[in-house]
Every structure is written in structure tokens, then in C-alpha cells.
Amino acid sequence: MANIMIRRGAEGYVFYMPKRDIEDQITSMEFDTPEKWGGEIKLKNGGCYFIDPQPAPARLPYSVRASRIDGVE
């Protein structure tokens, strides 16, 4: 588990992990509705993380805990 921050960039969501200074475009997010948001997220660099599905945050950027499923660190 690690803290990540999700913000909105020019082309959709951007993933940022402060601990390791990884910044990348999010290419897909499993759930993206106001009621259910999160799940598996895929990054452009091939990484894949999981956020507990939850109601969408009222405001971005938003810090949340995520676990790594697979991918380059």
C-alpha cells in the first residue's frame, strides 16, 4: 500500500506517487462514476494499481491509498 495522488491533467487523470516520484498518465480506471470510483487503474508505463472502490472525490487532486498489482517501479 502506498499513498498516491490523483489529479486531472490535459488528457484525463494523472497518477502521482510522492514516495517514489512516479508521475504518469492513467489510461484506464475500472469505475469512474460519481457513486463508484476507483478499482483497478492502469498507467501508461504499464503499471497497474488498485484503489478501493468509493464515491468519487468532490475535488481533485485527491490523495488516496493504493496497492500495486503489477508493473514497473
Next chain:
Amino acid sequence: MSALTREETQALIQEVLEVYPEKAKKDRAKHLMVNDKALESSKKCITSNRKSLPGVMTMRGCAYAGSKGVVWGPIKDMISISHGPIGCGQYARGGRRNYYVGTTGVDTFCEMNFTSDFQEKDIVFGGDKKLTKLMEEIEMLFPLNKGISVQSECPIGLIGDDIEAVSKKVAAQINKPVVPVRCEGFRGVSQSLGHHIANDSVRDWIISNRDGQAFEKTPYDVAILGDYNIGGDAWSSRILLEEMGLRVVAQWSGDGTLAEMENTPNVKLNLLHCYRSMNYISRHMEEKYGIPWLEYNFFGPTKIAESLRAIAAFFDDKIKEGAERVIEKYTAPMNEIIAKYKPRLQGKKVMLYVGGLRPRHVVGAYEDLGMVVVGTGYEFAHNDDYDRTMKDMGDATLIYDDATGHELDEFVKAMKPDLIGSGIKEKYVFHKMGYPFRQMHSWDYSGPYHGYDGFAVFAKDMDLTLNNPVWKMLKAPWLKEEATAELKAA
């Protein structure tokens, strides 16, 4: 455009790697690449922010240098204590020429070295008492200081001193912010972690100090982040922003004050020049206060105009007109400068090896002068820096991460650039090899280089260095005679 083709550059990398033992070769190969503009992400072709290999010369600094030397040091009305032995602080004091206005020793303190000067007995018995005493002395001798930061050097972490407790106690006593910073040099792989730690301590101890207090806002408030006012850089940037109608509330941290930092959460937009050293705090302010941030580039007229327009896009028509007016005003003088220097510099090749933002940011300024950057690299960048770099560089440009002394030497010998821009540790090596060199960390005692006024200085400096007649006289007289003798014999 590049001096070498993709294949040639690739071959050069292979050749340079040849001397390493197998394991080192494998490791270093990951840090060198040939740029390919088509690539979207740097992840697969270059590795960065890894521990340097033991046994090779590298140009990196330590976390303490990143925190004290870069981020905290330039805040002029705070006193940064180099907590630990005296040497670290002596070399990190005003060395980056962060200019500021004020009377040193009275209300500003950047150029002074405050240290707890650890001795054996402090290592054995701990230095907390000494730190308390030191801060009380500071308060007595320099009552106009606005706050204190404690920058830990290596031993503090090793002996486990509790600087947080001391800081809290003294803060209550003197009624000023006292910030403990855990930036011991052994943390992380380079000064980069020091920037991060410094940002985090600003976040924890400074940024929310004035939350809820009254502040007279205007719709045009901005803050300059990540400009350390080297040779006056922040000043030559600030006047452009003010000219287009914005109000600069804070400068971080060159010529900056504690009050400015505390007021930053009130701004409309954070302008980020050095992404590497201050993106952390920008992200924090974006999340906590909803302040957007924008990376800009004030090197060379092309990039300045681009940046001014991008900044103006966040505001109303008044600012947009202001931006156009500023660009318009400076176009003629800039063209004059380019007309003067471009013929003297056209087509010259430059190699860069710097830190922070410069390996990509200054490229535009060189291009404005008709020069080509054939190789670039960072001492302590991360992958997000390389993502940004690859877009700015020409195809087939050589890119090196945490380059070693050997690699730099060989690259220079093979690529024969007309100018090298790097740090003080490289300067004299390349001078001896007969290459024109500019120290691009603190502008070689010159500057400013940011903004329109800075570009005029930049162009002149590059010309003075590159076209200096001294480079033709470097050959030793006896070698020269031999050459002529040979000629005669022939």
C-alpha cells in the same frame, strides 16, 4: 538536427561502456540513451534516480545540500542552522549566489554560516543541549530573524538526536517558527531527496501558519516557485509578470521571506520554474487549497513568449493583453540581440550536464541563438523529468543520467562540442581538454539568465566564452613547433 546519427550515437554509447566490468556495464547501459521523439514515456529507455555505482566519479550532492543549499538556504529572513560538523555548512553557504536585498547579519542571513560545529563530545553525549543554546544565542544576537530551520547533517541521524523536541521547545520560547528538517546527507541517492524533504517540512511547519488570517487578495495574485534568484534570475522574471498586470505575492525561495511563503496559499496560480525541486509543495497546495500550478520556462525569447501566453491563459483579457504588450515591447530589442550574436554562434554544438531544470529548459535559449544541443543529461533527475526532456530535445540527441567522469570525457572527445555547460567540478577538466566551458549551475559568476533581460546576458556570455581567442592558444609551444617542423620537412 544532431551532429551524429542515431546509429553513430548508439555505437558511441557502446564504445564508452566497453571499459566497465560486466556488472557495471549492464547497470550504466540503462542510464544512457539516444533520444527518440516518438517515444511517449522515458521509462523503458532510461533509468534514473538510482544509487550511483561505487568506484565511478559522479557529480551528485547529498540530501542536506538539496535542503539547505537549494530550498531553505535562500529564504533571507530565516536562519538555517547547519546542525552537525562545520564543514557541510561552510560549503553550502551562499554558494549558489542567491541574490537578495537586505543587510546581511541584521535582517537577512543567507551568506552567513550558522552551525553547531559538532565535536567528538557532542557525538558521544548528543547535541540537543548545544542546539538549544545555539538557538538562544541566535535569538539574542540576531533578534530580527523571522524564524529558524534546523538542517540536520549526517551525524544527527546517526546518533539519534531529537531535534523535533528541541525545536518545539525553542519555538514556544521565542514565539517564532522553528523547523526541524531531517535532511541527513545519507538519505536517498542524491540531493533530490533533500528537495523533497525540504518541501515536506515547509508543508508541515510553514504553509498553513496563516490559514484563516485576513489577507487582501486581488484576482491577479501569483507566486513564483522554484526560482532561486541566482544572479538575480527571479527579479528579471518578476518584472515581466508585474508588467503584464499580475501581482507577485511570493518568491520561493530566492530573495524570499517567511511571510511571503506563509501568504502563498492565497494566490490564484502557482508558477513553477524548477519542477524538480518544488513540484511537491505545488502539488500539496493544489490539493489542499485548490491552487493550480503551471510549469513555465523563462530562458530565451521563444520560450518566454510561449510561457507568458500560457500564464495569461489562466486570467482574463486584461492580463492576456498585458502579455501581448510585454512580448511586443521586447521583440525589437530581442531581435537586435539575436541579430548581433546569432551570426557568431550559428550552428555551434553544445553539450549540457546539469541538474534540476536546466538540461531541458535552456535548450530553447540556445536554439534562439542558432545553436544545437547535441547531448544533455541530469545529475539527479527522475523519470518525470526525462518524460519532459524527450519532447524538448532533437531526435538522436545523446541523453545521459548521473553520468560518470569517464563517460563525460569520452562523450566530449567523440562529439567535439563547441561549448560545454556543466558544473564547477567539470569546469577545469574540460578547460584543460581545451573546450570552451560555462558553469551552468550558478551562471559562472554572471547572470541573470531568466527573462528578457537575462537573455541579453546569456547571449553575451555564450559569445564571450565560445569566441574567446584563448582557445586557439592552448597548444603547448613545443608541440606547435613540432607540427610546423613536420610541415617544413614535408
